[in-house]
Amino acid sequence: MRVRDLTISYGREPVLEGASIEVDHGEFVSLVGPSGSGKSSLLRAVIGLQQPLAGTVEAGYAPSEIGMLFQDDALLPWKTARDNVSLGLTFNGMGRSLALVQGDFWLDKLGLAGFGDRFPRHLSGGQRKRVAIAQVLAMQPKLLLMDEPFASLDAIVRARIIQDVAELVERERISVLLVTHDLEEAISLSDRVYLLSQGPRARITQQYQVPIARPRDLVKARVHPAFGPLYEKLWNDLSHEVDFDRLAEAAE
Amino acid sequence: MTTFDPRWKWMRQLAAFAVLLLLWEAAGRAGLLNPLFVPSPSLIGRALYELFADGRIWPHIDATFTAALLGLALGILAGIVLGVVAALVPPVAELLEPVMTLLNAIPRVVLAPLFVIWLGIDLASKVALAFILVAVVIFFTVFNGIRQVDRKLVERIVTLGGGRWDLVRHVYLPSVAAWVLGNLKIAVGFAFTGACVGEFVAASRGLGYLLSFAQSTYNSALMFALIFLIMVVVLLIFAIAGRLEKHLLRWN
Numbered sequence: 272m273r274v275r276d277l278t279i280s281y282g283r284e285p286v287l288e289g290a291s292i293e294v295d296h297g298e299f300v301s302l303v304g305p306s307g308s309g310k311s312s313l314l315r316a317v318i319g320l321q322q323p324l325a326g327t328v329e330a331g332y333a334p335s336e337i338g339m340l341f342q343d344d345a346l347l348p349w350k351t352a353r354d355n356v357s358l359g360l361t362f363n364g365m366g367r368s369l370a371l372v373q374g375d376f377w378l379d380k381l382g383l384a385g386f387g388d389r390f391p392r393h394l395s396g397g398q399r400k401r402v403a404i405a406q407v408l409a410m411q412p413k414l415l416l417m418d419e420p421f422a423s424l425d426a427i428v429r430a431r432i433i434q435d436v437a438e439l440v441e442r443e444r445i446s447v448l449l450v451t452h453d454l455e456e457a458i459s460l461s462d463r464v465y466l467l468s469q470g471p472r473a474r475i476t477q478q479y480q481v482p483i484a485r486p487r488d489l490v491k492a493r494v495h496p497a498f499g500p501l502y503e504k505l506w507n508d509l510s511h512e513v514d515f516d517r518l519a520e521a522a523e
Numbered sequence: 524m525t526t527f528d529p530r531w532k533w534m535r536q537l538a539a540f541a542v543l544l545l546l547w548e549a550a551g552r553a554g555l556l557n558p559l560f561v562p563s564p565s566l567i568g569r570a571l572y573e574l575f576a577d578g579r580i581w582p583h584i585d586a587t588f589t590a591a592l593l594g595l596a597l598g599i600l601a602g603i604v605l606g607v608v609a610a611l612v613p614p615v616a617e618l619l620e621p622v623m624t625l626l627n628a629i630p631r632v633v634l635a636p637l638f639v640i641w642l643g644i645d646l647a648s649k650v651a652l653a654f655i656l657v658a659v660v661i662f663f664t665v666f667n668g669i670r671q672v673d674r675k676l677v678e679r680i681v682t683l684g685g686g687r688w689d690l691v692r693h694v695y696l697p698s699v700a701a702w703v704l705g706n707l708k709i710a711v712g713f714a715f716t717g718a719c720v721g722e723f724v725a726a727s728r729g730l731g732y733l734l735s736f737a738q739s740t741y742n743s744a745l746m747f748a749l750i751f752l753i754m755v756v757v758l759l760i761f762a763i764a765g766r767l768e769k770h771l772l773r774w775n
Contacts, residue, residue: 318682339682345675349697349774358693359683390774410683 272317272414272446277326279312284471285324287312292448292465292475294414299440299447299485301457303505304467305513310450314339314416317448330414335363338412340420344399346391346406352378352398353387356405363410377405381435397428404432408439415440417449421456433460434489441486454505459492466505468512477508562744570748584756586729587718590646594653595714601654602661603699609662610669620666626659632716635724644725653717657710661703668702669695704771707764715757730756 272294279287287309294300302310315321317328318339330337346355357374361367375387381401391399400420407415421429437460440447451457457464458481466477482497492498527535544564550556551563558566574580605623609616634655638648676694685693703710722731730753737745 320678320681335684341675341679343675345673345679347676347679347693347697349701350693351774358680358685362680362684362686362689392774406683 272331272448273329274313274317275327275329277313277316277328278324279309279316279321280324285309286470286473287467288472288474289326290467290473290475291326294446294448297444297446298463299449299461301449301451301461301464302467303451303454303457303464303509304473305469305509306452307470308467308473309470310452310467311342311418314418314448314450318416332413335410336413338407338410338415340404340407340415340417342419342422344391344396344403346399346402348391350390351387352383352389352391352394352402355391355402356409359406359410373409374405377409378402380408380439381405395428397424397432400424400428400432401435404436404439408443411443412445414446414448417447417451419451422451422453430489437487437489454502454509455493458498458501458505459487459489464505466508466512476512479505558743559741560743562747566744567747567751570742570744571751574745574748574752580733580752583729583733584752586646586649586726587715587722587731587753588756590649590718590721590729591653591711591714593646593650594717595657595710597650598654598657598714599661599703599710602658603665603703605658606662606665607669607695607699609666616666619662623659623662623666626655627663631656631659632720635721638721639725644727649718649721649726649729649731652721653714656713656717660706660710660713664702664706665699668698672698701772701775704768707768708761711760711764712757715753715760719753 274290274292277287277290278285286307290309290313292300292302292313302313304310312321316323317330318337319334346352347358350358353371353374355374356377357365357367357370360370360373365373375384378384378387378401381404383398383401383405386394386398386402389398391402394402400423404420421433424432433456439445447460449457449460461481462485464479464481465475466479467473468476479501481501483492483495547556548563548565551558551561551566556563562570605619609619632652635648635652638651642648642651672694677690680690680694718729719731719734722729723735726732726735730749734746734749737743737749
């Protein structure tokens, strides 16, 4: 997946300007940056929900091979967990009965065996998130886009879900582009991290290689000798971006 | 302090109602109430019994039910169709919304005499009144509902590969159904209001017609009996609507 010189604008001033990123096959890439840096807009442009002002997106995959996991669950409230998971499969021509079997299979993989008949309303936040993940992974995407998908979860649930997603992504050899503002999450999961500056006119300012071999145990990754220095560097660079813009704003 | 067990709430309500009836009856027998204006419960009971004893009430119940249910069905149908079209085709909304807003603002029962002149004193004028009462409510429910469909649900379906028809089938139709069902009780109330008021204005049959007859003959016992009967009928329909709502909205 390759994005070149992407500029996205909602009004007079672009939120994101001239951003170029790449995700190689099987690579896990994160995009971090302060709020309003156009991180989500970039993802939306990749999947075609947002028309860029300039620049090109080479997805490198067919639309049906790209999955997108949103920040909120956005499950259909009137459909059971199983029906929600099998939804995308039926859109792509799979027969309903087979799709439902697949639905159960993926719920099972996400640790939700036996929850197929529940409506989203009757699931916890973490369970709903798992259903949403199952829904996307059931499509067997080659590229997975994630827009701060874990932000709304509480710490323990979040850690377990992230670990599960990391393992599934590893096993299925899925390329990932994760948008987050959580540096720990970005470093512990990714092969590479891009840093965006504060918007408007946000730019990619840095990119970092994470020198920790995959597959990783996410808890161990955090105590890896390379983790601390990289975290500190990212944090300093990010703080610099935010402060710099605040200063510029104050000077105007 | 005495505590009131919430489980016995209905018992307390029933007891209070019984006490009220007894006091009413006692006051009537003691000559404190003029039976010309406020007949005692036993007199009302006898009037009610007589209505059913010779079976002459049935054609009237039949007439009111037919008018109300026809008006309800047609009103819901028209409300949904117009609401959907207005929400999806902006020029239609431009024309329709002011008319509906006006109809919503006025007490629509003032149209009853007009319908009698146009459609005669038979069923049609009652159906028309019930229809106009229901259709306006359902129109706004559907019209506002569709415009507030969760964008995230729409995007989710799109990113899973769903097309326009999938959106209609899995997002818009269930949303519309939920809103209509949520307002079903209000619509039922309006339908019976329309039927009864229509009969009250000019008719040869129906509970509203009987009520008008009771008024012109100063038969207050009959009047109370009819009011009671109408209440029971509407509560019965409410119960059915409630069951339907509970079943179809069980995901909520």
